[in-house]
Amino acid sequence: MNSVGEGCTELKREYDQCFNRWFAEKFLKGDRSGDPCIEMFKNYQQCVQKAIKDKDIPIEGVEFMGPNKEKPGS
Amino acid sequence: MVKYFFSQTDIKSSWEHVFSAFWQRYPNPFSKHVLTEDVVFREVTPDNTLISRRLLTKTNHLPRWAEKIFPSNLARSVFVIEDSVVDLKNKTLTTFSWNINHTRLLVVEERCVYSMSQEKQAWSLAKREAWISSGVFGFSRAIQEFGLARFKSNQIKATRGLEYALSTLHGDGPSRPLKDKEAMEKTKETALATSEKAKNLASVASPHKSNQFV
Numbered sequence: 001m002n003s004v005g006e007g008c009t010e011l012k013r014e015y016d017q018c019f020n021r022w023f024a025e026k027f028l029k030g031d032r033s034g035d036p037c038i039e040m041f042k043n044y045q046q047c048v049q050k051a052i053k054d055k056d057i058p059i060e061g062v063e064f065m066g067p068n069k070e071k072p073g074s
Numbered sequence: 075m076v077k078y079f080f081s082q083t084d085i086k087s088s089w090e091h092v093f094s095a096f097w098q099r100y101p102n103p104f105s106k107h108v109l110t111e112d113v114v115f116r117e118v119t120p121d122n123t124l125i126s127r128r129l130l131t132k133t134n135h136l137p138r139w140a141e142k143i144f145p146s147n148l149a150r151s152v153f154v155i156e157d158s159v160v161d162l163k164n165k166t167l168t169t170f171s172w173n174i175n176h177t178r179l180l181v182v183e184e185r186c187v188y189s190m191s192q193e194k195q196a197w198s199l200a201k202r203e204a205w206i207s208s209g210v211f212g213f214s215r216a217i218q219e220f221g222l223a224r225f226k227s228n229q230i231k232a233t234r235g236l237e238y239a240l241s242t243l244h245g246d247g248p249s250r251p252l253k254d255k256e257a258m259e260k261t262k263e264t265a266l267a268t269s270e271k272a273k274n275l276a277s278v279a280s281p282h283k284s285n286q287f288v
Contacts, residue, residue, distance in 0.1 A: 001100040004110040004131055012112060016097070019113075024094045027124060030162065041116070048112050052129070057153055058174055059114065059129060065157045067183050068170045071205070074185075 005051025011044040075214065077222045079204040083233060084197055087240045089190040092198045093160060093167050096188065099239040104231035107133045109151055124160040129153065134176060137220055143213070144179060152176055165190045180208045180221045184229075200236075202229060 003012040018037035026033065052059060068074045085092055100111045108130055115127040131151045136144065156171035167188040173181060184204045191197040204225050208217035 001111045002109065003112050004129060005112075008112075015113070019116075020094065020097060023097065023124075024090070027118075027160075028090050028093065028162070032122070035118070041113075045114070048114065052114070057129065059127075059153075059155060062155060062174065064125065064127065065159075065170045067172050068157075068185060071183070071185065071203075073203075 003048055003051070004055065004057070005048045008044065008047035008051060011047050015040040015044040075207065075218065077206040077218045079206065079222060079225060081202045081229065083200045084191065085200055086197055087244065088196055089165050089188065089198045091240055091244050092188050095236055095239040095243055096167060098243065099235045102235040102238040104235040104238065107135065109133060122162060126158050128156040130156060135224070140217065140220065150175065178209055180206070180217055182206050182221055182225055
């Protein structure tokens with residue numbers, strides 16, 4: 001799957017691979033021992049956050065699950 | 075006015091498989107309309123939940139009658155934010171997604187909860203709700219009907235896409251729909267009847283209505 005930042009796809013793939021392994025083998029099993037993907041995530045974010053800014057995508061300051069607050073059953 | 079949609083589906087996979095597959099469902103044969111996918115925030119909270127934000131860009135397919143009225147909307151894809159919480163204690167994955175552009179035309183908000191099935195622990199349950207609304211004067215009902223029809227089509231693709239990811243990863247079987255229920259339906263008009271009405275409305279709409287809506 002492509003990143004919104006054309007030059008970030010490779011970094012995204014590396015991070016995704018690391019995350020998916022950690023998620024299935026550690027997180028889901030309750031293993032709290034550190035995050036092996038921190039560096040990869042940092043590199044990926046540096047790239048993608050710049051692309052988001054360059055493309056004027058309005059995600060800045062959007063509250064986590066903001067619109068869910070006013071929904072019934074939330 | 076808001077259209078509400080609700081559905082529940084049994085997924086014949088364990089909750090662990092479903093939660094893993096959730097991150098790996100793109101691309102799949104049913105997601106041609108999803109152009110890009112990025113994690114833009116992620117954190118394990120002190121109470122051991124995993125919160126994430128993903129940014130997706132999707133194509134913006136409009137029916138022909140809407141393309142004629144809102145030509146400017148074709149130019150940009152739709153940006154969708156998908157926020158999620160993985161709660162291991164309760165074995166739930168809750169997601170909430172909504173579009174952050176083209177909002178004056180149509181807003182689609184969706185909340186999903188994936189959880190371990192109560193009846194069969196080896197299975198999972200997917201509960202999906204959506205709220206679809208349009209603020210465009212004179213067209214909102216037609217646009218909402220279109221939005222609801224497109225959402226229904228996309229949620230079938232989303233289910234198929236998740237199944238595909240599950241079978242690719244784990245060789246699990248396809249899901250079976252539990253029930254499909256729509257609440258708060260004000261009319262029983264089909265999307266076709268509504269688009270016919272919209273064409274009539276379009277022909278009497280004043281010229282200045284072709285403003286930018288983004």
